[in-house]
Amino acid sequence: MKPESATILIVDDEFSVRDSLCGWFRKDGYHTDTAENATEALRKLQEAAWDVVLLDIKMPGMDGLELQERIHQIDPEIVTIMITAYASVESAVQALKQGAFDYITKPIDPDELSHLVRRALDQRRLKSENVQLRQKIEQLSQLGEVVGDSPQMQKVLELVRSVAETDATVLVRGESGTGKELIAQAIHANSRRRFFPIVPVNCGALSETLLESELFGHEKGAFTGAAYRRKGRIEMANGGTLFLDEVGTIALKTQVELLRVLETKEFTRLGGTRSTRVDFRVVCATNQNLEKLVEDGQFREDLYYRLNVFSIYLPPLRERREDIPLLARHFLQKYSLQMNKGFTEISPEAMDLLVRHEWPGNVRELANAVERALVVGKPPVVRPGDLPMRIGSLSENVPADSLAAMEKTHIARILERSNWNITRAAEVLKIDRVTLYNKIKKYDLRK
């Protein structure tokens, strides 16, 4: 969904500036060219169409301000961005008055630069209707792994398409492994925010103390060891989508803070003095019964209503078995290519096993099963013996020769039993969620 057609012209008399900006934008997939001075720039403006021109404000001969005027005479729709040294911010302000979209001060933070260009192209795009039409066609191919022919999945996809273009908050519900994150990505990819990031926050993994720094970020030097500014998730999501996963696990105290940010769309970095406005859409997901949590007083009712504006329910895989062959073939293709193995098909007997399995871990479990089959099997066909399901549920015969091995097996079993509900598993194990997450990471456990 890259704006393939976007073209950027860089005008600067300094070679290293032209060279590094040009290299940077080319790697972003933009069509990019450079000009050393105003004369060369004007020639290139005649030869081709440009969406964005970045121009140095101070150049020998015709300077940036004058060149900008000429550019807008040629095409008033071209977005211009000024490049200034620290000393010439005043003339940059002048450039803004004369129609520049924005200015950058060298050296610029890479994230700010990419954000600025995305905003510039976004503005440009709004002006051009046929570009929008072309992008509509691209969007629909973005649903990737949520594909399914079943009526249930067709309905889900229809909901995704209809809600994506609105800016409404969406709550995605479903068992773990059903692909709630993919639905969030699909919503984002089909929305007007798609050229900005979608930023995931795994609420279950955040302890109360970590949350502030994680969500709000901190200024350089806000506390000992903070050598660089850290962007919080909320700031990262500016312009885009904030994806709150496992939203039902947020602690009550944190719910208050989150609600405030959602209501005011403002936050302050730790160690910072000013509050910053942000613009983002919220998509959240849960495998818990939020209504029950509200009833039990574990989830704030006002936050619940704030999040549950539009909800999409993802059915478990066992309720849409007709999608299994399609998904299995999709994963076969994907992993075979990744591992560079020549698998081309799944034998009818193996497919039969796949279709009949209960899949408590849903699509993710299916993906893992296929991946494992490609590791143990012999190309080109996946056979029943390559599949892990015949062995039964999580095996009891893991060699437990060390304490760590026993711990790993035990945690894996509890997680499996609680259907990867972290809160529930942590309760059973009598450890806190963060410890559990650390152990999951340490032992590389997967759903």
Place this chain on the structure above:
Amino acid sequence: MPPILVVPIYFEGRHALLDSLGLRLRRTFGLEPRIRQPWFDPEIPFQPARSQYNSTLLLAQLLRDREDEAERVIGVTAVDLFIPVLTFVFGEAQLGGRAAVVSIHRLRSEAYGLPSDERLLAGRLDKEAVHELGHTYGLVHCDVPDCVMRSSTYVEEIDFKSAEFCPACLAEVRAAR
């Protein structure tokens, strides 16, 4: 396996990271890592005014290697890298070229006042190395959420993606070789 030169530059005592990177290069590209000490003065790219190293100049030095049979050369460093217009870069590569460089300086959790996490660091280094090498095979940034060629301009964004190419990017790498 065709060789790739891995050049540690100000990277003392980081053997575990080099080992993990070596495994990743073998697995993803089928390249045999050969560790080489720098054959140039590593201070050449240093810019005192910024107390940082110019990654473009560093790439130019890496390209002066004499081992023509090496398919790629990658510099790995702990110093902070930059390109002239930007405050920093995690790494740089020649688009469709032969050389790449990556820095762990801003991949370390400590740089953000968080406890050190060697496993997370190794994962980030692997991803950034695969990403920059992807550029040398002509790949540009990719929008597939977990594709390693997705652009990352802040450190956590690296954690959102995997160390693998998406099918389309992988096909392009294979076609380029």
